[in-house]
Amino acid sequence: MTLTMVGGGVAGLLLVGGFFAFMFRGLRESTINNGLGHLQIYTANHFRRDETRALETGIDHWQQVAGVVSSGRHVRGVAPRIEFYGIISNGVKSSVFMGSAVDPDSEKGLGFTPRLTAGRDLDGKPSGEMEALIGTGVARSMNVKVGDGLTLLAVTSDGALNGVDVQIVGLVNTGYKEVDDRYLRITLPSAQRLLQSDRVTNLVVGLDATENTDQVWAELAPPLRGLPQEVTLKKWVELATYYNQVKTLFSGIFLFLGIIVFFMVVMSSVNTLLMAMLERTREIGTMLAMGTPRSWVVGLFVLEATLIGVLGALAGVVGGNLIGTMLNHAGLHMPPPPGLTVDLAFRVLHVPSLMIGSSLLVISSLALASILPAVRASRLQIAEALAHV
Amino acid sequence: MHDLVAMEEVSRKFPMDHSYVNALDHTNFRVVPGEFMAIAGPSGSGKSTLLNLIGCIDKPTTGRVLLDGVDTSTLKTTRLTALRRDKIGFVFQTFNLIPVFTASENVEFPLLLQGMPAQERRDRVSVALDSVGLTERAKHRPDLLSGGERQRVAVARAIVHRPALVLADEPTANLDTRNATQLIDLMRDLNRRLGLTFIFSTHDQRLLEHADRIVELCDGRVTSDRKSDSLSKRGQSCGSFSCSRLEMSSGTGAGH
Numbered sequence: 001m002t003l004t005m006v007g008g009g010v011a012g013l014l015l016v017g018g019f020f021a022f023m024f025r026g027l028r029e030s031t032i033n034n035g036l037g038h039l040q041i042y043t044a045n046h047f048r049r050d051e052t053r054a055l056e057t058g059i060d061h062w063q064q065v066a067g068v069v070s071s072g073r074h075v076r077g078v079a080p081r082i083e084f085y086g087i088i089s090n091g092v093k094s095s096v097f098m099g100s101a102v103d104p105d106s107e108k109g110l111g112f113t114p115r116l117t118a119g120r121d122l123d124g125k126p127s128g129e130m131e132a133l134i135g136t137g138v139a140r141s142m143n144v145k146v147g148d149g150l151t152l153l154a155v156t157s158d159g160a161l162n163g164v165d166v167q168i169v170g171l172v173n174t175g176y177k178e179v180d181d182r183y184l185r186i187t188l189p190s191a192q193r194l195l196q197s198d199r200v201t202n203l204v205v206g207l208d209a210t211e212n213t214d215q216v217w218a219e220l221a222p223p224l225r226g227l228p229q230e231v232t233l234k235k236w237v238e239l240a241t242y243y244n245q246v247k248t249l250f251s252g253i254f255l256f257l258g259i260i261v262f263f264m265v266v267m268s269s270v271n272t273l274l275m276a277m278l279e280r281t282r283e284i285g286t287m288l289a290m291g292t293p294r295s296w297v298v299g300l301f302v303l304e305a306t307l308i309g310v311l312g313a314l315a316g317v318v319g320g321n322l323i324g325t326m327l328n329h330a331g332l333h334m335p336p337p338p339g340l341t342v343d344l345a346f347r348v349l350h351v352p353s354l355m356i357g358s359s360l361l362v363i364s365s366l367a368l369a370s371i372l373p374a375v376r377a378s379r380l381q382i383a384e385a386l387a388h389v
Numbered sequence: 390m391h392d393l394v395a396m397e398e399v400s401r402k403f404p405m406d407h408s409y410v411n412a413l414d415h416t417n418f419r420v421v422p423g424e425f426m427a428i429a430g431p432s433g434s435g436k437s438t439l440l441n442l443i444g445c446i447d448k449p450t451t452g453r454v455l456l457d458g459v460d461t462s463t464l465k466t467t468r469l470t471a472l473r474r475d476k477i478g479f480v481f482q483t484f485n486l487i488p489v490f491t492a493s494e495n496v497e498f499p500l501l502l503q504g505m506p507a508q509e510r511r512d513r514v515s516v517a518l519d520s521v522g523l524t525e526r527a528k529h530r531p532d533l534l535s536g537g538e539r540q541r542v543a544v545a546r547a548i549v550h551r552p553a554l555v556l557a558d559e560p561t562a563n564l565d566t567r568n569a570t571q572l573i574d575l576m577r578d579l580n581r582r583l584g585l586t587f588i589f590s591t592h593d594q595r596l597l598e599h600a601d602r603i604v605e606l607c608d609g610r611v612t613s614d615r616k617s618d619s620l621s622k623r624g625q626s627c628g629s630f631s632c633s634r635l636e637m638s639s640g641t642g643a644g645h
Contacts, residue, residue, distance in 0.1 A: 282483070282485060283485070283487055283488070285485075286479075286481065286485040286487070287487070287498075288446075288470075289444065289446050289473060289479050290473065290474065290479060290498065290499055290502065290546075291470050291471065291472075291473040291474020291475070291477075291499070291502050292470075292474075292502055293467070293470055293502075294466070294470070296502075382441075382446040382447070383437075383438075383441045383446050383447045386446075386481065386485070387437075
């Protein structure tokens with residue numbers, strides 16, 4: 001009974017934790033690959049004060065900074081970006097947009113491709129026509145389609161109002177409705193022309209693997225400090241607000257589940273171990289009569305409970321991984337979570353730290369649960385215990 | 390010869406409802422090493438209480454219990470535990486073997502408590518099992534042994550650490566005649582051969598016939614304390630355990 005409870009608890013934690021780990025990893029990689037990158041470089045002033053004019057705290061001579069970063073180990077590429085906002089108009093109706101200007105070739109090099117529902121991605125080659133990608137929400141609001149034209153209005157870095165005409169080459173669905181309703185993406189030269197500045201807001205750095213982020217961050221920080229303009233190197237996790245919110249929420253849920261499992265194991269184990277103590281009263285009395293120290297009896301109970309915990313944990317790890325593997329092969333999908341418009345694959349990751357953590361949790365729960373029965377057993381009156389029927 | 394056990398004005402009262410029951414009442418007797426002594430009496434006469442007090446698993450309400458000259462009535466739990474471990478072996482009516490241990494592991498247990506090295510433990514266990522004729526059954530668990538075999542394992546467990554005293558509470562009560570006879574012969578043999586002191590409580594006339602000395606209890610008082618050869622001749626007796634109280638002082642010693 002206790003063994004089943006312990007095994008079930010560990011298996012349950014592994015399945016839930018494994019699914020959460022899969023979600024975290026998926027969210028992490030999608031956050032990074034959707035354009036956040038592994039590292040981002042801003043000017044130090046960017047975080048000290050708000051801009052009063054476009055690109056006021058932008059990076060000068062960004063090619064020099066990119067050159068320093070590109071030479072780093074594990075760096076796959078560097079993509080300059082301009083984040084800006086303004087008004088988009090179809091001549092009849094106007095709306096606010098949140099714009100992002102990119103170098104399409106650099107973005108493609110890093111694997112940052114917008115999720116197009118129509119048309120094509122931006123072209124990196126210079127041409128007379130200014131191209132734009134817009135969100136599906138913007139297209140619906142402006143009542144436009146691929147091939148139509150729109151006008152962008154923005155305040156330049158000098159504070160003047162400037163406008164450019166763009167041709168829609170593609171529609172984007174980011175998965176977030178709020179973003180799709182404001183989404184605009186143009187090329188870097190187009191934005192620099194609109195904003196009348198050579199600066200960029202930031203540089204996005206892509207690495208060969210997310211696990212190398214800390215190492216590259218440590219290696220790049222010293223050379224960046226030697227540049228004329230003071231810059232700040234940020235890790236993806238410092239900028240991934242949504243990821244951190246989701247992780248905090250689900251970690252809280254997992255902690256809650258862990259607490260429930262802990263209490264279930266403790267309560268059921270205390271009961272079972274007390275019953276075992278009652279059943280073994282005469283045996284304990286015999287041991288005490290023969291001169292077994294009372295501390296040995298306590299140790300015996302705790303050791304037995306710990307052993308049950310180890311066996312249960314082992315069974316739980318094997319069972320949890322087996323069920324997880326079966327679920328992974330079943331190809332299950334989850335309905336879209338709040339804020340997303342696409343469904344999620346259901347996968348359970350096999351996380352060694354989770355296996356160790358869950359096992360330690362139930363083993364320590366059982367050891368803890370055994371203390372009360374162990375102390376009671378050690379305090380038995382020998383004569384009464386021997387007469388126990 | 391010095392006393393191995395000395396009971397001096399020992400009383401043991403147990404609370405019951407709003408009063409007390411006198412399980413033992415001002416009991417006095419002495420036991421010297423090498424005795425093969427029976428404590429007889431009807432149910433409720435105080436035999437088990439007496440054995441518990443001698444075995445240091447209970448304490449008297451008043452009086453003193455001396456084991457090998459040590460007043461056990463005043464000892465702390467840890468000292469009593471050590472005394473039981475080193476000086477006493479127990480044989481129980483219901484065998485009380487540890488069910489998950491094999492016969493040899495059960496016999497080894499007292500030596501484990503003494504922290505004896507493994508090789509010495511194995512040698513002692515082998516000798517003890519051999520002395521009770523169970524060498525062949527050493528690897529069997531208790532549930533695979535007969536009642537007689539279990540009790541012989543219990544005897545081996547009781548003597549393996551060479552205690553000064555073996556206490557046996559109704560050791561033949563759960564055995565058939567053949568096994569009971571074997572056990573009695575075994576205990577008697579160990580007593581004579583190794584000089585082990587045996588004190589046992591019993592109803593069993595077969596066992597009483599082998600005892601050197603019989604202390605009879607009735608209502609918590611010693612009603613008779615005599616050598617066994619006089620037992621069969623006595624006219625006034627508790628032999629049928631009908632508890633016809635003798636007017637003998639409960640303070641009467643063993644006569645040595």
